Amino acid sequence: MKTNNKLGTAVVTGASSGLGKVFAERLAKKGYDLKLVARREEKLVELAEQLTSKYGVTVTNLVADLGAPADLERVATNIQNDENITILINNAGTSTLAPSTQTSVAKQKEMIDVNITSLMLLSNAVLPGFIARNEGTLINIGSVLGAFTLPISSVYSGTKGFVVQYTRGLQEEVKGTNIKVQLVNPSITATEIWEVGGVPLSALDQAAIMTTEDCVDAALAGLAAGELATFPSVHNQELIDAYEDARIKLFTGSQTGKPAERYLQN
Template sequence: MTNSNQKGLAIITGASSGIGAIYADRLAAQGHPLLIVARRKDRLQQLATQLKKRYTVNVETLSLDLANPSDLLTLETKLKSDPVDILVNNAGSGGLGPLSSTTADKTEALVRLNIIAVTRLSQAALDGFRDRGKGTLINLGSIIAFWPSAAAAVYSGTKSYVVNFTRSIAMEFEGTDIRIQVVMPGPVRTEFFSSQGMSDSVFPDDYYITADELVDAALSGLEQGEIVTNPTMAEPKVWEDMENTRTTYFAAVSSGKVAPRYL
């Protein structure tokens, strides 16, 4: 397949496999030259070779660990210096298990990747989008953002941050040609669990979708103008009810008085 209608540069983090690799494929198919970023250099180069053969687009690779401040700065600088059309902040880590089973250093690395990197890269991209008057930012959240878990305290907390951060900046850029989206995957058939020494059997088989299905649904949601895309939520009213409850909650805690039960 070829696409001669080449578009602006798309940068995808965590692109060596799974969701990130599918985003790379789909954006290349749309005609975007790519910069794909991940830690595994060999996997990146293999993917780049495949995409160059499949589509007539340029594909560059950067082997970086975005939890490392100097590596993160390298990509930030790239975002600030190059005319980027799309940033997909897909790189992330689960760090699953109880907090007592990990170290403070590993916890900090997870926060650096899931929060610090997402924030700094988003800000760098948005600075360029603002200057050019357009651009697309896609951040990967997770349904666990709304589901506190004893086995995923830090992961759940970081994804809650990603959701609120992304929705807030979407409000900041409302009415512009800058598109901002947070995608909310549930269980997806990727290396997410196996990379952490876990089995996919943590969820029933029928809970899973493929990475292809996830990305195709997310890109459809983006084209429909969604800020929050829930690919596996069949009934939009569920989300509308959540939003209505959130509004009710905020009104209820804005009384300016201490609740009688605490007096």
């Protein structure tokens, strides 16, 4: 059933803390109703009460572990059937920062389930409605580690590499429509994911850590500017342009059908 809110409803995953919590606050301030998704019910209830009281918006909590298939299916069905949804922010994520040989299979699978599977299925849940209405915004939170791998980030970087390429593909699918699909690639941000991953923020270069507020505000500014890929902490736009140009040139250069000369035997 359609509501009277002209802005519609924004869905934010991983909303109980970090970037998700700030996204929820910023969107509530703009006047969006909200559906907040996270595992920690008490934090969602507290946040919903704050946002409702402060901004007068309607906030619905969807308590769910997006790494659990039944919970993920329940959330996907809920948002798929809600024609009021105009924004989905796929922010939920988890990490274990350690060599893969020292990381349990369960932890590796959890990263794949949350960072890849849930993001893909929730995107699939809203995009048909966006396409039918020819409007909607999808924001997928990737990472600079989607294009770079550390000795402790092989699995995490792999999951974020999927987010990067999947989001680029979706952008191609909706090209020429009024649907916006944005990829956001933060670097080090002051969120709980570092503690969860086993690397405390105190162990990192403090000058390289961005606040969650700055990261979200940069992401939303990039969205307003029409950016397909937003790198909140990269000051030199030429680096981004050169990377994009090299990526396209490398793909174009692969379309020959013949082995490169360096592989031919004399």
